[in-house]
Amino acid sequence: MFAATFFDGEEWREGAIGLVDGRLLLRDEPAPADAPRLDGVIVGGYTDHHVHLQLVDHTLLAGSALGRVVDLGANPEVVAQLAVHNSSMNSPRAGSGATSAPRAAVLEELRTPHRPEIVFAGAFLTPxxxxxxxxxxxPGGSVREVGDAASAARAVREMADAGASCIKVASNAHAGLVFDDALFRLIVELAAERGLDVTAHAEGQGEAQRVARLGARRLAHAPFTERLSDDEIAEQAASVSWISTLAIHSGADLTVAIHNVRRFHTAGGTVRYGTDMGNGPTPVGLNGAELRALRDAGLDDAALLRALAPCDPRDASALLLLLPGRSPATADPSLARPLTPADLKV
Structure with a gap:
C-alpha cells in the first residue's frame, strides 16, 4: 500500500493505492502511517469532448492518456457498436463489484491496453x-436532414434510442441553411424530454449567441468567426460551456478563438478540452497543440486539468501517473503515462 495524491476531477485529494487481486485500486482513505509515498500524482484518463471516430483509426486510442471520448457526429449504429465494444474490453475493477479473477485472466487484462469509454451524439441534425x-x-448515415417538427421528433428519438448522450445540431451559417428559431428550440425541447442536452456547431455572425439563447447547453467549438463583446461573453459564461478545438485553427480564426476563450474563462465560463479529432491530420490521442493553445488562452495548472475532465481515478479502469512540478497542481498533463503495478515496487 502506498500513500498517494490524486485528482478527483475537481480538486487534489489524499488516498492510498495498492494491488488487489493483481489490479491497481485507489482508495479515498488515509494510507498507513508507515506506507511509502508514490513518486508522482494520480489522475484518471482524460476526456476529449469532440472527436469523430469514423474519421480516424480509433484502435490507436487503446492505451492512450484518454479515458473517455465524446463523438460529435457519426453514424449512430456504427458508433454505438464501438461504444459497446470498448466497454466490453474494459473489465470491471476490483472493489467496484467485481469478483476475484483467476490469475491468468488478471495477467491478460494487464497486457490488454485500456480502451477509452465512448459516449456519442449520433448523427448531425441539420436543415x-x-x-x-x-x-x-x-460518413454515410452521419447526417439527418430535418425539415419540420415531425422529422425533428424522429431524429431525436432515433439518436436517443441508439444511446446518445447528447444531440448534435449543426448551425453553420457560413455553409448553408440553419434552423429557424422555432425549429431549433423545438429540437432542444424534444432532446430535454429524453434527458439530453443539445451541443451546437455554431459558426457565422451571431450564431453562438443565437443557439445559446435558444437553449443549446454546449458549443462544439469555441467561437472563432467573431470576437464576442464583453456582455456576450458574460451571457455565454452563465448559460453554456465551450469545447475548445483551438488547434484546428490558424491565423485570424485562431487569434479570435483564443481571445474569446481567455475572456470566457476569466468570466467563469466552463471550457472543456476537445480537439475535433478527425478534422485534418489530428493526433489520435492527447493533442499537445490543443493543450498549448489552452495555456495561451489562460488555462493553466488546475484549470487546464479541469478542462481535460479526467475520470475519477477511484472508479476508473485505467490510471495515469504524473510527475508533479512545484506542487501537484503544476504537473504537466501532457507528460502523463499509464500507472502500472511496477510503480508500486519499493
Missing part, C-alpha cells in the same frame, strides 16, 4: 442541404 450534408468527409 435540408445544410452543413455537413454536402461534405465528402461525412
Amino acid at each position: 435540408p442541404s445544410g452543413y455537413p450534408s454536402d461534405r465528402d468527409w461525412a
Whole structure:
C-alpha cells in the first residue's frame, strides 16, 4: 500500500493505492502511517469532448492518456457498436463489484491496453442541404436532414434510442441553411424530454449567441468567426460551456478563438478540452497543440486539468501517473503515462 495524491476531477485529494487481486485500486482513505509515498500524482484518463471516430483509426486510442471520448457526429449504429465494444474490453475493477479473477485472466487484462469509454451524439441534425450534408468527409448515415417538427421528433428519438448522450445540431451559417428559431428550440425541447442536452456547431455572425439563447447547453467549438463583446461573453459564461478545438485553427480564426476563450474563462465560463479529432491530420490521442493553445488562452495548472475532465481515478479502469512540478497542481498533463503495478515496487 502506498500513500498517494490524486485528482478527483475537481480538486487534489489524499488516498492510498495498492494491488488487489493483481489490479491497481485507489482508495479515498488515509494510507498507513508507515506506507511509502508514490513518486508522482494520480489522475484518471482524460476526456476529449469532440472527436469523430469514423474519421480516424480509433484502435490507436487503446492505451492512450484518454479515458473517455465524446463523438460529435457519426453514424449512430456504427458508433454505438464501438461504444459497446470498448466497454466490453474494459473489465470491471476490483472493489467496484467485481469478483476475484483467476490469475491468468488478471495477467491478460494487464497486457490488454485500456480502451477509452465512448459516449456519442449520433448523427448531425441539420436543415435540408445544410452543413455537413454536402461534405465528402461525412460518413454515410452521419447526417439527418430535418425539415419540420415531425422529422425533428424522429431524429431525436432515433439518436436517443441508439444511446446518445447528447444531440448534435449543426448551425453553420457560413455553409448553408440553419434552423429557424422555432425549429431549433423545438429540437432542444424534444432532446430535454429524453434527458439530453443539445451541443451546437455554431459558426457565422451571431450564431453562438443565437443557439445559446435558444437553449443549446454546449458549443462544439469555441467561437472563432467573431470576437464576442464583453456582455456576450458574460451571457455565454452563465448559460453554456465551450469545447475548445483551438488547434484546428490558424491565423485570424485562431487569434479570435483564443481571445474569446481567455475572456470566457476569466468570466467563469466552463471550457472543456476537445480537439475535433478527425478534422485534418489530428493526433489520435492527447493533442499537445490543443493543450498549448489552452495555456495561451489562460488555462493553466488546475484549470487546464479541469478542462481535460479526467475520470475519477477511484472508479476508473485505467490510471495515469504524473510527475508533479512545484506542487501537484503544476504537473504537466501532457507528460502523463499509464500507472502500472511496477510503480508500486519499493
